[in-house]
Amino acid sequence: xxxxPFTINGVTLPNRLMRSSIGGRLAYYDGTVNEAxxxxxxRFAEGGVGAIVSATLTIDDRRWSPIEYPKISQDKFIPGxxxxxxxxxxxxxxxxxxxxxxxxxTQTSLFSQPADEASASSGFDLLYGYRxxxxxxxxxxxxxxxxxxxxxxxxxxEIGADGVEVTASKGYIIHQFxxxxxxxxxxxxxxxxxxxxxxxxxxxxxxxxAVGRDFLFGVRxxxxxxxxxxxxxxxxxxxxxRDWWVGNTIDxxxxxxxxxxxxxxxxxxxxxxxxxxxxxxxxGDFPFDEARxxxxxxxxxxGKAAVRAAVMHLPKALMKPLANRxxxxxxxLNLDDARRFRAEVGLPVIANGGFQNRSEIEAALASGxxxxxxxxxxxxxxPDLPKLFEAGTExxxxxxxxxxxxxxxxxxxPLGCYDxxxxxxxxxxxxxxxxxxxxxxxxxxAVTS
Numbered sequence: 425x426x427x428x429p430f431t432i433n434g435v436t437l438p439n440r441l442m443r444s445s446i447g448g449r450l451a452y453y454d455g456t457v458n459e460a461x462x463x464x465x466x467r468f469a470e471g472g473v474g475a476i477v478s479a480t481l482t483i484d485d486r487r488w489s490p491i492e493y494p495k496i497s498q499d500k501f502i503p504g505x506x507x508x509x510x511x512x513x514x515x516x517x518x519x520x521x522x523x524x525x526x527x528x529x530t531q532t533s534l535f536s537q538p539a540d541e542a543s544a545s546s547g548f549d550l551l552y553g554y555r556x557x558x559x560x561x562x563x564x565x566x567x568x569x570x571x572x573x574x575x576x577x578x579x580x581x582e583i584g585a586d587g588v589e590v591t592a593s594k595g596y597i598i599h600q601f602x603x604x605x606x607x608x609x610x611x612x613x614x615x616x617x618x619x620x621x622x623x624x625x626x627x628x629x630x631x632x633x634a635v636g637r638d639f640l641f642g643v644r645x646x647x648x649x650x651x652x653x654x655x656x657x658x659x660x661x662x663x664x665x666r667d668w669w670v671g672n673t674i675d676x677x678x679x680x681x682x683x684x685x686x687x688x689x690x691x692x693x694x695x696x697x698x699x700x701x702x703x704x705x706x707x708g709d710f711p712f713d714e715a716r717x718x719x720x721x722x723x724x725x726x727g728k729a730a731v732r733a734a735v736m737h738l739p740k741a742l743m744k745p746l747a748n749r750x751x752x753x754x755x756x757l758n759l760d761d762a763r764r765f766r767a768e769v770g771l772p773v774i775a776n777g778g779f780q781n782r783s784e785i786e787a788a789l790a791s792g793x794x795x796x797x798x799x800x801x802x803x804x805x806x807p808d809l810p811k812l813f814e815a816g817t818e819x820x821x822x823x824x825x826x827x828x829x830x831x832x833x834x835x836x837x838p839l840g841c842y843d844x845x846x847x848x849x850x851x852x853x854x855x856x857x858x859x860x861x862x863x864x865x866x867x868x869x870a871v872t873s
Contacts, residue, residue, distance in 0.1 A: 425789040426782070426813055430474075430796060432772050433690045435586050435640045437474035437518055437796070440789055441810050444693075444776055444798035445522050445591075445644075447479035447493055448839035450861070455488065455495025459863035462508030464839060467860075468803055469517035472810030476517055477693075477798065480524040480591050481505075483576040484569075486539040489530040490835040496523060496576045506583045518586040522644065523576045525569060527597030528558035529699065531718075531835065536725040544600045544607035544614065544623075548728075550657040552595055552699045556728040558606075566613060566623060569597065574630035577641075587640030587690075590627065592680075594646075595699035598624050602680065603698060604667040605651050605658065617676055621683060628687045642774075643684055644693040647674050647761035650704050653697065653750035671698055674761060681769040693774040693798065694762040701831050703751040704758075707778035708826025710751045711833075712744045714842075718832050754778050754826050756788065763793040774798050780823055782813045804830060805841050822846045 427439045450461035468476055481496035482488050488495060495501050509519045529552045530540040536555065542565065543558035561569070573590065580588040592598040600606045601623040607614045613622050624643075631641060649671025651658070662668040681692055697704030701711075716736040723733035736743060757777030766773040775794035779785050780802040788794050803809055805824035812820055829842040840857030847853040 426785055426810075430772075432642075433587075433640045434638060435518060438516055439472070439474040439810065440796045441473050441785070441813075442475045442477060442774060442796055442798040443468045443473045443803050444774075444800045445477050445479050446800050446804060446834075446839070447490070448834045448861075449490070449492035449837075450479075450839065451492050451494040453492065455482075455493075455497070456501055457494045457504045457508060460861045461494065461504075462511045463862060464860060465508060465512050465519075466515065467807045469512045469515035471803065471807040472814065473517055473803065474796075474810075475586070476512060476519050477589055478519070478521045480522050480526075480594075480596070481576070482525065483523050483572040484525050484539075486537065487526055487530045487542065488533075489526050489540075490532045491534065496521065496579055497572070499579065502579055502583055505579075505585075509583055509585050513584075513586070520587040520589050520640070520642070521580045521583065521585045522589040522591055523573065523580065524591030524594070525572070525597040526553075527600050528553045528555065529595045529597075529600075530554070532722050533725065542597065544597075544603075545609055547606070547608075548657070548659040550728065550732055551654065552656075554722050554725045554729045556726045558600075560609065563611070570623070570626045570630050573627045574634040577631040578634040581635045581639055587642065588631065588635065589642045589644055589693060590631070591644050592624055592646075593644045593695050593697075594705070595702075598627065599646065599698065602676075603649055603651070603671045605649075605662050605669075605671050608662060617679060621680055624680070625683065625687065628684060628689060632688050637688060640690055641688070642691040642693055643689050644695060645677060645680065646672070646698065646705070647677050647694055647696050647758060647765070648672065648704065649698040650696065650702070650750075651698055653703050654699075654710070655746055655749050656699075674764060678765065678768055681765055681771065685769055685771050689771065691772040691774060691795075692765055692769065693776060694758050694765055694794075695776045696758050696761065701828065703753070705777065706826075706828055706831060707754045707757050708751065708828050710748045711828040711831065712740070712747050714829050714832035715747070718835060721836060755780075756784055759788050759793045763791075766792060766794060772796070778826070780809075781819045783818060785813075801826065801828075801830060804839075805843075805846065
């Protein structure tokens with residue numbers, strides 16, 4: 425089934441393989457995409473994926489994280505994005521732009537700014553975001569967020585992309601409203617499951633009005649929040665404690681899925697966990713050394729950031745096992761949850777997390793676990809993976825090891841694979857990383873692993 429076409433709301437994907445969101449420093453300092461961006465995206469189309477989901481493009485001019493990631497917060501970004509999207513589409517691959525707002529999970533900034541602590545409710549989170557606290561949005565600020573999502577979706581259609589996907593996962597601002605531990609509001613945006621859904625409801629309605637019913641529109645949703653993973657200090661402790669400890673369960677999110685279906689969402693992209701990075705969305709090991717490097721880069725921004733960086737420099741023998749709690753799963757992480765969404769909600773479903781072997785993907789599709797399968801790091805390691813599958817290969821010669829080094833290093837350094845075990849030498853690894861971020865694509869420059 426991998427190479428059977430699949431159609432959603434008039435958009436036909438040539439096969440069932442998607443490249444999911446990969447972020448990287450592929451924009452200028454104002455958020456305009458540079459020439460390396462279309463060349464990076466084009467590699468996956470050349471490798472044979474049916475569709476590409478972009479990095480999460482920020483809808484907010486100020487909450488932008490990390491710096492030098494592409495923006496979609498103004499009309500001026502349309503021409504550059506349009507040119508790159510057309511280059512991907514010319515190769516027969518569909519292009520879906522993912523939009524989002526990190527809220528209080530904004531990771532970096534030139535200077536510490538209050539806008540980066542916006543959230544559903546006030547509180548403290550040691551791990552995510554750099555500001556020392558998160559602060560509740562006012563009603564007026566919530567309405568502005570809804571409008572920014574609608575305007576960003578309108579830009580996606582004007583760009584000529586094949587669809588838009590909203591990030592309601594990763595601990596971003598929509599997820600902060602959905603999560604009962606974070607959202608303690610007493611107005612129409614908080615309390616019951618239905619009220620926590622209110623922000624997403626208004627965003628879905630506004631986007632549908634902006635793009636019309638004939639434009640492909642999906643939502644990336646976390647099936648379970650698993651608030652207790654990874655290890656984190658999050659305050660205040662809410663009542664009931666189970667909501668604080670677990671967050672949304674699949675019973676909650678299945679209901680969100682049904683409501684989104686009724687509002688006109690076309691598909692659901694299922695992942696897991698709360699916050700980026702987390703062990704339920706990112707299979708493999710926790711990249712301890714890279715996390716320590718990243719926290720060091722922004723320790724100057726706030727007192728919290730300084731303390732967090734200092735904690736990471738406690739004895740490694742103590743900190744690394746603690747940081748690795750809950751990590752280690754490597755295959756088909758979210759397939760069982762995707763299966764439930766497909767069966768109980770009735771929308772087309774994309775499964776994500778730990779797919780890399782042909783037989784596992786075939787089994788997921790054939791068993792009704794998902795309609796489509798998305799991958800990120802396995803394709804970063806082997807962008808020609810779809811063509812290998814088509815030739816009958818079960819798995820690549822040098823597969824992704826799910827070390828997760830790239831997930832954090834690419835916030836500071838160029839996009840690419842940073843696992844030395846996959847290369848014959850450090851020079852070969854460096855050459856490939858530089859090639860991934862080249863502004864021109866030449867066969868003589870290509871270094872494959």
